[in-house]
Amino acid sequence: xxxxxxxxxxxxxxxxxxxxxxxxxxxxxxxxxxxxxxxxxxxxxxxxxxxxxxxxxxxxxxxxxxxxxxxxxxxxxxxxxxxxxxxxxxxxxxxxxxxxxxxxxxxxxxxxxxxxxxxxxxxxxxxxxxxxxxxxxxxxxxxxxxxxxxxxxxxxxxxxxxxxxxxxxxxxxxxxxxxxxxxxxxxxxxxxxxxxxxxxxxxxxxxxxxxxxxxxxxxxxxxxxxxxxxxxxxxxxxxxxxxxxxxxxxxxxxxxxxxxxxxxxxxxxxxxxxxxxxxxxxxxxxxxxxxxxxxxxxxxxxxxxxxxxxxxxxxxxxxxxxxxxxxxxxxxxxxxxxxxxxxxxxxxxxxxxxxxxxxxxxxxxxxxxxxxxxxxxxxxxxxxxxxxxxx
Ligand code: FAD
Ligand code: DHB
Numbered sequence: 001x002x003x004x005x006x007x008x009x010x011x012x013x014x015x016x017x018x019x020x021x022x023x024x025x026x027x028x029x030x031x032x033x034x035x036x037x038x039x040x041x042x043x044x045x046x047x048x049x050x051x052x053x054x055x056x057x058x059x060x061x062x063x064x065x066x067x068x069x070x071x072x073x074x075x076x077x078x079x080x081x082x083x084x085x086x087x088x089x090x091x092x093x094x095x096x097x098x099x100x101x102x103x104x105x106x107x108x109x110x111x112x113x114x115x116x117x118x119x120x121x122x123x124x125x126x127x128x129x130x131x132x133x134x135x136x137x138x139x140x141x142x143x144x145x146x147x148x149x150x151x152x153x154x155x156x157x158x159x160x161x162x163x164x165x166x167x168x169x170x171x172x173x174x175x176x177x178x179x180x181x182x183x184x185x186x187x188x189x190x191x192x193x194x195x196x197x198x199x200x201x202x203x204x205x206x207x208x209x210x211x212x213x214x215x216x217x218x219x220x221x222x223x224x225x226x227x228x229x230x231x232x233x234x235x236x237x238x239x240x241x242x243x244x245x246x247x248x249x250x251x252x253x254x255x256x257x258x259x260x261x262x263x264x265x266x267x268x269x270x271x272x273x274x275x276x277x278x279x280x281x282x283x284x285x286x287x288x289x290x291x292x293x294x295x296x297x298x299x300x301x302x303x304x305x306x307x308x309x310x311x312x313x314x315x316x317x318x319x320x321x322x323x324x325x326x327x328x329x330x331x332x333x334x335x336x337x338x339x340x341x342x343x344x345x346x347x348x349x350x351x352x353x354x355x356x357x358x359x360x361x362x363x364x365x366x367x368x369x370x371x372x373x374x375x376x377x378x379x380x381x382x383x384x385x386x387x388x389x390x391x
Contacts, residue, residue, distance in 0.1 A: 003029045003118075005311065006138040006151035008126060008164055010039055010119060012101065013283030013300035014157030015108035019059045020308035022117055026315055029118045029149055031140055033158070036121045040109065043187060043260050045101040046210060046218055047197065047294035049384025050094040052301045056104070061111045069099035070211065074379065076198035077369055079362070081248045083194070084369035088379025096383055098197070100212055101297055120147075128154055131167060131279040152278065153323075155307060157300075159284040165271065168281070172273045177342070179266040181349065182227055183208075183220040183291055186237060190217045190256035193245075199292075199348050200245045201365055206292075206348045207244035209253070220291070222349050225265060234258050266290040266345065268338055274327045280307055287334050289341040292348055293382065299337055302387050306330045309389045333388050340381040 005021055007014045010032035021028045032039060048069070056062040073089035074096070089095055112119050123140035130136045131154060138149045156164020197210040205222035212218050221240055223232075238255045245253050269288040274281045283300030306329050310322035322329070347364050351357065367374045 001029075001147070001149050003027050003149055003151050004315065005029075005153050005155055006031065006136070006149050007155045007157055008128070008138065009033075009156070009158035009162060009285070010105070010109065010121070011157060011159055011283065011300065012104060012108075012297050013285070013304055014155065015105060015112065016055070016059070016301050017155055017157060017282065017304040017308055018112060018117070018119075019061060019108065020304055021311060022112075022115065023059065024308070024312045024315070026311055028155075029120065029151075030112070031120045031123045031126060031138060031149075033123055033126060034121065036109065039121070040102060040106045042102055042105070043100070043185075043262065045291075045294060045297040046098055046212060048097040048099055048104070049298045049382075050096065051384030051387055052298045053095075053097050055301055055305065055387065056107075061107050064103065064107055065097065065099050068103070069097040070213070072096045072098060072196040074375075074382070075196050076194045077365065078198055078200040078245065078247055079202070079365050079369075081246060083198070083247055083249050085196075086368065086375050086378065088375065088383055091376045091379055092383070094379075094383040096294075098211060104297070123147075126158075126163060128156075128163065128167060128279065132277040134278060136278045153311065154279045156279055156281045156285045157283055157304075160269070160288055162285050164279065164281055164285045167279055168271065168273065168276055172271065172276070175270045175272060177268040179268075179290060179345065179349070180225050180351070181205075181222050182225050182263050182265045184223045184227065184229070184232060184237070185218065185220045185260075185262050185264065186258045187212065187260040188217050188219065188256050188258045189215060190254040191215055192217050193250050193253055198245070199344075201348050201350075201361075202244035203350060204244060205350050207241055209241070209245060223263075227263060229261060229263050232261075237261075264291060266292075268342055268345075270331075270334060270338060274303075274330060275323075280323075280326055282307060286330075287338070289337055290345045291341075292344040293337075293341045295337040295341050298384060299334055302333055303330050305387045306389055329388050333385055336381065336385055340378075
């Protein structure tokens with residue numbers, strides 16, 4: 001079969017790109033390795049920038065989001081047993097939204113199916129050939145049949161463990177920072193103690209207290225990178241969450257049934273060139289941010305904006321220049337989010353026992369808690385920098 005754009009991966013990057021292309025009359029096929037049930041149930045991100053919500057709203061896929069999302073003005077910061085609220089809304093009227101990534105993905109899948117557009121699940125042995133030609137070919141096996149799609153462009157939206165990023169030429173550098181810890185994340189049937197998410201910068205490590213609804217909490221603990229989930233019983237998780245979030249101004253954390261748990265390593269990665277020939281990388285396939293600050297999903301959507309705009313220009317006028325400059329257009333916003341995520345990671349986690357480092361870290365925490373100027377600067381990035389190009 002022939003199509004204009006072959007999209008590998010039905011995560012946030014691939015699905016939003018597919019909708020943006022459909023809007024412009026560009027035909028695309030989305031090819032996903034996992035089953036639909038698996039993709040719809042995968043628990044991950046939850047904090048969505050105002051900028052991302054604007055795009056999803058514009059695409060007409062945010063009805064449920066606007067009904068169900070929690071709308072937050074900022075977040076809480078707790079250290080020295082004292083809680084501070086950072087209110088970003090007061091500066092520019094924008095919000096952060098709390099709505100699960102699985103819900104966004106489900107909404108995007110529902111909309112694509114309702115439009116009758118091609119979306120293939122459980123595609124195995126996906127291969128991409130001819131990316132140095134104008135007719136790259138994507139092949140995969142589904143229901144025991146080998147299928148072949150010839151496209152103009154392949155959009156690699158298959159995440160950090162996908163195949164797309166392995167196809168970049170060897171001379172393209174991957175810039176990376178690895179952190180010595182991971183986040184142990186849980187979902188629990190408990191009521192949040194604060195109305196908006198909270199980061200607790202405790203001497204024994206970070207804890208994060210977020211939510212997915214009035215009676216569902218999403219919480220994270222900084223743990224060593226080599227942690228084995230099996231070593232963490234429910235009791236141990238609750239004891240540590242309570243210990244790190246202990247305060248003099250709020251009740252103790254509520255405990256309850258934990259119904260999901262996972263471990264995510266922290267790393268920062270940027271692929272310095274996000275394209276080669278007719279292959280373009282988006283989202284986690286091209287870059288990873290540590291979860292602190294909740295930028296990953298939002299970057300996937302911002303890449304989709306840039307590529308969809310470039311493809312629109314190409315198909316309308318034959319002008320390839322936007323495609324050629326895809327990386328250069330996308331990277332500044334990615335680096336801004338990297339800087340934000342790295343800063344939050346450095347300040348909120350405990351890295352060393354060096355008292356000088358600790359002094360610097362605490363000075364910055366106090367500035368964040370007390371300075372309007374600092375809060376405004378944080379807030380600008382937290383609720384989302386403008387997207388680099390109209391899609
Ligand atoms: P993915 O969501 O990884 O999608 C890639 C898709 O490609 C998957 O469906 C995969 O099955 C498929 N695939 C893989 N290989 C192949 C193949 N060979 N062929 C076909 N398909 C393939 N981000 C935020 O913005 N806010 C947050 O609050 C936040 N919290 C997070 C918390 C945790 C614990 C974790 C792990 C991540 C968090 N993130 C957060 C990051 C966010 O989840 C990712 O950045 C986001 O999923 C990236 O989207 P994507 O579409 O690029 O990649
Ligand atoms: C959540 C995720 C994050 O990465 C973060 O920094 C805060 C909250 C969440 O899943 O709700």
